[in-house]
Amino acid sequence: MRIAIIGYGKMGHEVEKAALARKHEIVVTIDNPQEWEERFEQLKQADIAIDFSQPDQAADNIHRCFDLHLPVVVGTTAWHDRFEEIEARCLAEGQSLFTAPNFSIGMNIMFVLNKQLARFAEKYGYQLSMAETHHVHKLDKPSGTAVKLANDILAANHDYDRWSIDAPADRTLFINVTREGEVNGIHSVAAASVADRITLTHEAYNRQGFAIGAVAAAEFLVGKKGVFGMEDLMGAF
16 A cells, blocks of 8 residues: 555654555655645555644644545544544445544453443442543543543443543543543453452553554555444454
């Protein structure tokens, strides 16, 4: 594939390494508004775009790709307040979009286990809580991954009405958020009873797993129309 990388920071560089290792070609990288203008002709040569930009840029970047009918994989999080707008255009125009809160295969296994734990917690009276830790450069709080974990718990466990990062409260799933150092991402879900405690934890050692997943998503998306996610790539859970 001929790939355009949008957002050429640490994740963009990891995507480049992963793509080249899988014998793909990087035809252009775009990291600021000026480069959208300067590298437009190169962008038109791409088969697909992979976006790891900034939350306030992602939706506009998707629209720019759609203007070229360029399929796009979005790894940026915290832009989903505009998801319905993007989804509507994607479906109306027969465009191609792949978006996920986390592209790590291991994290997506944890998503499955989290849903099962949430159901058993309600049935057997366990109290749930969450924690997530990321590097100090991460802009969104909580992470998109933590939001998915929390929303999946709310859908599976009727003991909770909402989640919050502020403080524990009745019928509220508490997420303890930490930003420190250069941590790539640690997410935990704990279920506690008077008798014992169960903890699910996923720790990313580096960014490679996210980059490999994003390139695999790009390979999956080519030739398809519509909106897709990791469940489609990995098979229905």
